[in-house]
Amino acid sequence: MKIRVRFAPSPTGYLHVGGARTALFNWLLARHTGGTFVLRIEDTDLARSTEASVQAILDGMRWLGLTWEEGPDIGGPYAPYFQMQRLDTYKRYVDQLLNEGHAYHCFCSKEELDAMREEAQKKGEAFSYTGRCRNLLPEIAQRLREEGRQPVIRFKTPTEGETVVDDLIHGEVTFQNALLDDFVLVKADGVPTYNYAVVIDDATMDITHVLRGDDHLSNTPKQILIYQALGLATPRFGHIPMILGQDRARLSKRHGATSVMAYEEQGYLPEAMLNYLAKLGWACGDQEEFTVEELIEKFSVAGINNTAAVFDQAKLDWLNGVWMRRLATPDLAERLKPRWQAKGWLQARHTDEWLNGLVELLKERARTLVELVDYSTFFFDVPIDYKPEAVEKFLVPENRAILEALRDRLPKAEPWDLPTVEGVFRSLASELGVKAGAVIQPARVALTGSTASPGMFETAYLMGPELVGKRLQGALDLMAARV
Numbered sequence: 001m002k003i004r005v006r007f008a009p010s011p012t013g014y015l016h017v018g019g020a021r022t023a024l025f026n027w028l029l030a031r032h033t034g035g036t037f038v039l040r041i042e043d044t045d046l047a048r049s050t051e052a053s054v055q056a057i058l059d060g061m062r063w064l065g066l067t068w069e070e071g072p073d074i075g076g077p078y079a080p081y082f083q084m085q086r087l088d089t090y091k092r093y094v095d096q097l098l099n100e101g102h103a104y105h106c107f108c109s110k111e112e113l114d115a116m117r118e119e120a121q122k123k124g125e126a127f128s129y130t131g132r133c134r135n136l137l138p139e140i141a142q143r144l145r146e147e148g149r150q151p152v153i154r155f156k157t158p159t160e161g162e163t164v165v166d167d168l169i170h171g172e173v174t175f176q177n178a179l180l181d182d183f184v185l186v187k188a189d190g191v192p193t194y195n196y197a198v199v200i201d202d203a204t205m206d207i208t209h210v211l212r213g214d215d216h217l218s219n220t221p222k223q224i225l226i227y228q229a230l231g232l233a234t235p236r237f238g239h240i241p242m243i244l245g246q247d248r249a250r251l252s253k254r255h256g257a258t259s260v261m262a263y264e265e266q267g268y269l270p271e272a273m274l275n276y277l278a279k280l281g282w283a284c285g286d287q288e289e290f291t292v293e294e295l296i297e298k299f300s301v302a303g304i305n306n307t308a309a310v311f312d313q314a315k316l317d318w319l320n321g322v323w324m325r326r327l328a329t330p331d332l333a334e335r336l337k338p339r340w341q342a343k344g345w346l347q348a349r350h351t352d353e354w355l356n357g358l359v360e361l362l363k364e365r366a367r368t369l370v371e372l373v374d375y376s377t378f379f380f381d382v383p384i385d386y387k388p389e390a391v392e393k394f395l396v397p398e399n400r401a402i403l404e405a406l407r408d409r410l411p412k413a414e415p416w417d418l419p420t421v422e423g424v425f426r427s428l429a430s431e432l433g434v435k436a437g438a439v440i441q442p443a444r445v446a447l448t449g450s451t452a453s454p455g456m457f458e459t460a461y462l463m464g465p466e467l468v469g470k471r472l473q474g475a476l477d478l479m480a481a482r483v
């Protein structure tokens with residue numbers, strides 16, 4: 001049997017971390033087994049679904065590289081892939097359920113239902129629809145229709161027995177049918193509910209495995225009952241445990257970014273994000289670092305944990321640093337380019353070779369693309385911040401002669417290469433009879449604004465003669481203004 005899985009987001013917001021992980025696990029199952037990964041948009045919540053959210057979800061999936069074989073934008077043999085375009089199909093099956101006595105029209109109004117709910121509350125009972133319209137006489141139904149009441153269609157849930165979810169992650173979970181109410185299949189406006197539409201879609205799209213968040217586990221017995229009533233084969237279900245914040249509450253905005261694209265903005269690499277999401281609730285021995293190819297090769301549903309995962313920002317940062325160093329320097333430089341461009345920092349002299357040199361110099365220290373761009377500020381001809389403590393300590397009158405000498409000599413160094421630049425620092429130090437550090441530290445503060453930077457010679461070399469001259473003069477001006 002060829003495996004067919006799907007990711008079925010509701011377009012009511014961006015792609016969030018939990019959704020992306022669900023998509024990833026389904027995608028990995030498809031890729032690992034040579035199966036098919038379907039993207040289906042569950043847009044039946046008319047009030048909350050938007051076109052912008054559909055786009056945001058597709059963007060997030062594309063950024064992560066989670067490609068689909070069938071879906072809204074590309075179509076496929078089971079099209080359409082938007083639920084609101086599948087109303088005919090839902091109608092056909094609900095007619096079958098009605099005709100075969102598995103469903104019925106319910107005319108209870110919102111007010112009546114509220115009253116029942118209140119009644120139950122007073123008695124301290126959980127509300128479940130009592131099935132008042134279950135055996136409505138056809139004449140009464142007719143009269144209610146004539147009065148203009150729009151019925152919903154409810155499922156006739158068996159009042160006894162139990163429904164077992166044979167879950168791939170949690171094992172067998174048993175639900176008492178008596179505790180499931182006669183839930184709504186189709187609302188008064190003809191739009192199906194989630195529990196109904198999802199069954200019809202998964203069945204008619206030949207979905208074999210459903211991996212989704214375990215917040216859906218309580219829906220699954222209802223869905224199984226619909227499959228059974230229609231005589232349709234059920235897929236295998238696997239309910240993935242939730243993602244929690246460090247405080248063990250369900251992950252939410254309060255814990256930081258939950259949108260996948262917010263991580264893109266913050267400078268995380270899709271490779272690192274995928275690696276991190278895979279490890280969030282799935283394990284293969286104690287391996288932490290995975291390429292996407294390794295994930296595909298090693299993924300199995302059996303490796304999904306059956307307890308909640310805790311989102312660990314520090315681990316994501318660490319993995320992102322790992323991936324920044326794993327990428328070939330030119331690749332990393334390409335990904336940084338748009339960020340430098342957006343800042344307006346790039347000039348003609350910033351050739352690919354120059355940018356590669358810069359990345360090479362900084363990539364050990366940065367954990368994100370944003371951090372690397374930040375660390376790279378002083379290499380570009382832009383105003384920089386001088387750290388007050390550094391200025392206090394090194395841009396002092398005793399160092400004036402050193403900085404003036406460097407200002408005069410460095411821009412004239414010929415040829416402009418690393419050994420010549422280094423030579424200027426070293427010969428000045430020996431001329432003055434001081435250690436190299438005595439020349440380097442004030443220069444570092446003058447050129448970078450702080451006492452911490454990559455190697456001074458590489459830094460000065462990459463900055464180039466003009467910027468070096470300009471910064472040294474700027475530092476001297478700053479000193480003059482201070483006295």
Ligand code: GLU
Binds near residue numbers: 009042212
């Ligand atoms: N649209 C549902 C959701 O986003 C899909 C759940 C499912 O995969 O069945 O939660």
